[in-house]
Amino acid sequence: MYFEFMKTKEKTMKKLTLIPIVFTTFFLIQFAIPTQSVAQITCSTDIFGNTRCVDRDSGSSSTTSTDIFGNDNTTFSDGSTMQCRTDIFGNYVCN
Secondary structure, three states: HHHHHHHHHHHHHHHHHHHHHHHHHHHHHHHHOOOOOOOOEEEEEOOOOOOEEEEEEOEEEEEEEEEEOOOOEEOOOOEEEEEEOOOOOOOOOOO
C-alpha cells in the first residue's frame, strides 16, 4: 500500500513539474518569434539636437526642437504644433 501511494505521488509530482515547464517554454517561444510591428516609426537626431520621426506607413512626420527656454517645440507634417515643458514639480506638460 505504501509503494502504491509513492507511485501515485511520483506521477503527480512529475505532472506538477511538467506543467510550469510547458508554460515557460510556450511563453519563451512567443517572445522569440517576432510578430508584426504595428508602428513603423523611425526617429533620428541631427547635430543640432532636433529629433525627426517618420511613420513609414503613412508618411506622417514630426520634428522636435528645444528653444532657449528649454521648451520642446514639435511641428507635425499636417502643420499642427505642440509645445512641452517640465513644470516645477517635474511633470512634462504639453499644450
